[in-house]
Amino acid sequence: MSIFVADRYGAAHILKPVLESNPKAFLTNGDDEAAQRLWAKENGIQEGQSLESILLAQIEEHRTEVFYNLDPMRYGSGFIRRLPGCVKRSFAWRAAPSPGADFGAYDLVLCNFPSILKSYQDNGWRAAYFSPAHDDAMDVFAARCDRPVDVVFVGSYSRHHSQRAGLLEAVAGLANECEMRFHLISSRTTRLAESPVGVFPPLRRHRRPASIRAIAKEPVFGLDLYEALGSAKIVLNGAIDMAGNDRGNMRCFEAMGCGALMMSDAGHYPAGMIDRQNMVSYTSPADAVQHIRALLKDEKTRSQIALNAHHLMKTAYSKSDQWAAFVKLVEKT
Numbered sequence: 001m002s003i004f005v006a007d008r009y010g011a012a013h014i015l016k017p018v019l020e021s022n023p024k025a026f027l028t029n030g031d032d033e034a035a036q037r038l039w040a041k042e043n044g045i046q047e048g049q050s051l052e053s054i055l056l057a058q059i060e061e062h063r064t065e066v067f068y069n070l071d072p073m074r075y076g077s078g079f080i081r082r083l084p085g086c087v088k089r090s091f092a093w094r095a096a097p098s099p100g101a102d103f104g105a106y107d108l109v110l111c112n113f114p115s116i117l118k119s120y121q122d123n124g125w126r127a128a129y130f131s132p133a134h135d136d137a138m139d140v141f142a143a144r145c146d147r148p149v150d151v152v153f154v155g156s157y158s159r160h161h162s163q164r165a166g167l168l169e170a171v172a173g174l175a176n177e178c179e180m181r182f183h184l185i186s187s188r189t190t191r192l193a194e195s196p197v198g199v200f201p202p203l204r205r206h207r208r209p210a211s212i213r214a215i216a217k218e219p220v221f222g223l224d225l226y227e228a229l230g231s232a233k234i235v236l237n238g239a240i241d242m243a244g245n246d247r248g249n250m251r252c253f254e255a256m257g258c259g260a261l262m263m264s265d266a267g268h269y270p271a272g273m274i275d276r277q278n279m280v281s282y283t284s285p286a287d288a289v290q291h292i293r294a295l296l297k298d299e300k301t302r303s304q305i306a307l308n309a310h311h312l313m314k315t316a317y318s319k320s321d322q323w324a325a326f327v328k329l330v331e332k333t
Helices: 002-006 033-042 051-062 114-122 136-142 162-172 188-193 210-215 222-230 250-257 285-297 299-316 319-332
Strands: 066-069 089-093 108-111 127-129 149-157 180-186 232-236 261-265 280-282
Touching: 033 051, 089 319, 108 114, 114 127, 136 222, 136 250, 136 299, 149 162, 149 222, 149 285, 162 180, 162 210, 162 232, 162 285, 180 210, 180 222, 222 232, 222 250, 232 250, 232 285, 232 299, 250 261, 250 299, 261 285, 261 299, 280 285, 285 299
Parallel strands: 066 089, 089 108, 108 127, 149 180, 149 232, 232 261, 261 280
Antiparallel strands: none
16 A cells, blocks of 8 residues: 555545555555455455455454545445444545436535536535645656657547547647657547457447557556656646536646646636636637647747646645645534
8 A cells, every 4th residue: 555655646636644654544445356355364354255344344443533435436325334333424535427326325425526516415415525636746747847748648538538539639630740648548449449350330430540549658647647747848638528617627636736738628627727827728629739839839938837837736735735624524524
């Protein structure tokens, strides 16, 4: 678990006491079977127990008072009703529509998308605004002056991301003008479509355009993600189709925190994220292409916006402020 924390995967969501190895905080990955079964063996738990049972044993052994779950689709209300008596509060983070899910047993469901919070409240669940935060480990990457890659995109690509696909195809057209890298997580259907069997008509429509395949790189996570963002002048971001008009996915915090200029689609952003001040928004794929061309030529403006972005993350979205907000929610619930 120390290695996991040191790699910074998902650090925008990991609370300050965990990042600082506070002995009162306990972190585990409930779906990491190897690690969970190793813990169970070390603690004398009979072999063959379910991952749910091991997680419950960890909570009881730690005497956890506040259970904060970043994977409520896996551990829903049925799991919460089994929590040991030491748990006084149960919170979940979920920032995506969740058809068929049941989060009603949680004391609070948290995220930073107002429309999604309203959908939770409409279901009768208690919900509250809570934000990702800046990871200070990003500061080393933000301090870089040499950024050899002009445009970077990191994210998913599938038939469910039609808006994003159109954006990436348009921007990929700039590959002959600038250095560009798309670190893509492709769906199983996309991978199959780009294999030899993908020549058959049912799969052919799921193949990525040749312009995107030409610059596609392997997906990156944790410190490798920070490295990719820290090497970029511009980080391209695009909300997935189901996000509505709300914006503020984790990539915003990561790109701005690593000192790149974040270019993202127009919409309602978290407090302090202001177009042309610490980020740049686009209204269409063609608009994004136009902005990229202009900003790559205007180093002074581009660098200042990126500097402002990092300052915003450091001052308005610090880990200390995130932790204080979390404690306040615990006290009020």
